[in-house]
Structures are given as C-alpha cells and as structure tokens.
Amino acid sequence: MQDLSTAFQKQFASFLLPLPDATVYLIPAFIPAEDQLALQEALTQKVAWRQEKIRMFGKQIDQPRLTAWYADAGKAYTYSGLIWEPLPWLPELTILRTALQELTGASFNSVLLNLYRHGQDSMGWHADDERELGQNPIIASVSLGQERTFSFRHRQQKDLKHTLVLPSGSLLLMAGPTQHFWLHQLPKTTKAQQPRLNLTFRFIY
Numbered sequence: 001m002q003d004l005s006t007a008f009q010k011q012f013a014s015f016l017l018p019l020p021d022a023t024v025y026l027i028p029a030f031i032p033a034e035d036q037l038a039l040q041e042a043l044t045q046k047v048a049w050r051q052e053k054i055r056m057f058g059k060q061i062d063q064p065r066l067t068a069w070y071a072d073a074g075k076a077y078t079y080s081g082l083i084w085e086p087l088p089w090l091p092e093l094t095i096l097r098t099a100l101q102e103l104t105g106a107s108f109n110s111v112l113l114n115l116y117r118h119g120q121d122s123m124g125w126h127a128d129d130e131r132e133l134g135q136n137p138i139i140a141s142v143s144l145g146q147e148r149t150f151s152f153r154h155r156q157q158k159d160l161k162h163t164l165v166l167p168s169g170s171l172l173l174m175a176g177p178t179q180h181f182w183l184h185q186l187p188k189t190t191k192a193q194q195p196r197l198n199l200t201f202r203f204i205y
C-alpha cells in the first residue's frame, strides 16, 4: 500500500480538507501561474485525445469529454468499462510525474487525462476504486485552465457533501480511505465556457 511521506503531511497539514473518512488535500498553486498557459497549450496540442463512447440505455453515446491515457509500458487499465492501452510518456507528463513523486513521496506509473471542452463537458459520480488501483489509492489530480466546481458525496451518510472549486494550477490529492467512502463528480455548468485540462496521476498494480 502506498503512503504520503511524513514530510508532505507536515508541510501541507493546513491544506487537508475537513472530510470524515477521507484524506483529501487541495493545494491551489501547485503549478506556478507563469507556467500554466504554456503547459495547457502544449498538452492540448500534443496529447492523443480520443472521443470515447459509453453505453447508456443500450445505446452508444459520446463521453462528455475527451480522454487519453499515458502509462509505463505493459500496464493495461479498465476504466469506464473500457480497456486502455497506454501511450508512452510525453516530456511534459514526465516532468509533472517527477514533481508529484518528489512532493508526495508516492509513486505514479500512469496518468489519465481529461479535456473538458466547455461547461457541458463533465464527469458523473464515481469513485476511483478499480481493482488495479489497490486498497487505498493515492490519486494526484492536476487542473489547468477554466476553474470548475468539483463535489464529493459520502456513500453511506447521504447528507455528507462537500463542494469546492478547482482553480488552474491546483493539485487535488486523494488518499487513504477516500475512494472507499466517497464518490466525486465534475458537474456540467452553464457558466464555464473555456476548456479545462485535468490530469489524474495513479499507480496501477
């Protein structure tokens, strides 16, 4: 099982969200403001974005976002009922992976990227609890571009909810029992119009 380093836990204690049964940190300025736009543009251009389909009510419909998956060779991942074959790491992704590993003390061997083209792109309620992520996965989620609302909902205590805003350059780190007890989503909005990139770094066993 993976763990956040003691150094990280000390340094970022004040960024820990007050959620029961969860370990979630929101670090607003993980990527310096002056680097955000260039990184967002490079990834938007270079990433091999795909429009995947999902089955809904027996029909094939477009997922409301574009996606891509980069990982170490030999890793296959099932996500949203799809089997993903990894693409080799881009330099920009390697730099981010290394920075995240140094910051957190955790290891990451894959990254799922989401491109929300406008406010009608979204991700529904789910937990990142696939078998290959192991017991208490550490998921490092980096956001670039349009800030969007993100919410948590407790699986058993239905009145427990938490909504936050993910600004450009932020790092949302989910660890411990979070996926076991909570669902999360990125809802649609009529407000946000600009694109948003999201990168979730994971460790696949």
Ligand SMILES: O=C(O)CCC(=O)C(=O)O
Pocket (backbone or CB within 6 Å): 112, 114, 123, 128, 141, 150, 166, 184, 185, 186, 198, 200
């Ligand atoms: O776009 C986001 O912030 C959420 C992405 C997410 O939950 C996922 O990729 O599993």
Ligand SMILES: [Fe+2]
Pocket (backbone or CB within 6 Å): 126, 127, 128, 184
């Ligand atoms: Fe997720």
